[in-house]
Amino acid sequence: MTEIRFWFAPGACSLAPHILLKEVGVASDNIETAISVEGAQFPVGFERINPKMRVPVLSLDGEIITEVPAIATAIAALAPERQLLGRTSLETARVYEWMVWISGSVHGDGFGTLWRPQRYSDDPAAYDGIMRKAREKLTNYYAIIEDRIVGPYALGETFSAVDAYLYVFYRWGNVIGLDLDANYPKFASLGRLLAERPSVAAATAAENIDPHWKL
Ligand SMILES: N[C@@H](CCC(=O)N[C@@H](CS)C(=O)NCC(=O)O)C(=O)O
Structure with a gap:
């Protein structure tokens, strides 16, 4: 084993x-x-x-x-x-299209800039401007996510690795006050659906974290 x-x-x-x-x-x-x-x-x-x-x-x-x-x-x-990477080769391509973009843009560029402005400047006076720019980018990225979720899951009828990844950003979007219910309703529904899923509930319980992280 x-x-x-x-x-x-x-x-x-x-x-x-x-x-x-x-x-x-x-x-x-x-x-x-x-x-x-x-x-x-x-x-x-x-x-x-x-x-x-x-x-x-x-x-x-x-x-x-x-x-x-x-x-x-x-x-x-x-x-x-x-079949967590999709059921067909086209779905597998979609899974990588999502995951690579989430990793590079939503996480690295968006949240990496918002939560680690010191990576982009040694001057603390610059942080507010850097973080404002990051929020602007995240608003755009969340609009793209909303547009691309087929529903109920990212790819459509079946759960894939993309949903596990999007769930991280459902929680992070909540905690930075993006108001998913009002602005990104498909993403908010996906987050709520995922929070009930046994694998997700088991992982959040093991990490001892709030499934939604709404302040
Ligand atoms: N591109 C990496 C990003 C990993 C990453 O940034 N992880 C964060 C946690 S979400 C981390 O370890 N941060 C440590 C730090 O900022 O010092 C991946 O996809 O795994």
């Missing part, structure tokens, strides 16, 4: 692969780290596991995999019959 280790931080983007681990129902040794707007506290020696100093990290029999789309691919391969 494959030996699985998984590094995550409660409520971080690692929630997406955590949900997928629950979907495929494999046992894993989960190592919790802490991340907030103030920064991250990784375990001693983490730089040897992931020199990029980020979670999630997945280890499959000692083989280290980083980056959400790659980790999702590895987890999906543990239970191919679940």
Whole structure:
């Protein structure tokens, strides 16, 4: 049996692969780290596991995999019959189209800028302007998500790895006050649907986090 280790931080983007681990129902040794707007506290020696100093990290029999789309691919391969990367080659292309864009634009460009303005300037006086720009970008990105969700799930009738990933940004959108119900109703419905899903409920319970994160 494959030996699985998984590094995550409660409520971080690692929630997406955590949900997928629950979907495929494999046992894993989960190592919790802490991340907030103030920064991250990784375990001693983490730089040897992931020199990029980020979670999630997945280890499959000692083989280290980083980056959400790659980790999702590895987890999906543990239970191919679940078709988490789509049921047809076109759906698989759509899954990667979503996941690569979410990772690069919504997460890296949008939230990475909003929550880590210090990555873009050494001058604290510049942070407000950088964060304002990030909010502008996120408004655009959430409008694209809303437009592209087929419904009820991202791809249509069936759950895929994209939904696990979007759920992270459903919660983050709530906490930064994007008012999903008013502005992005399809995304809000998807978030509520996902919160009830056993794999999602199991992952949020394991991370001890609010399923919706509305302040
Ligand atoms: N492109 C990476 C991004 C990973 C990432 O940024 N993870 C965040 C948590 S959501 C992190 O570890 N942040 C640590 C920090 O900002 O110091 C991926 O898709 O896995």
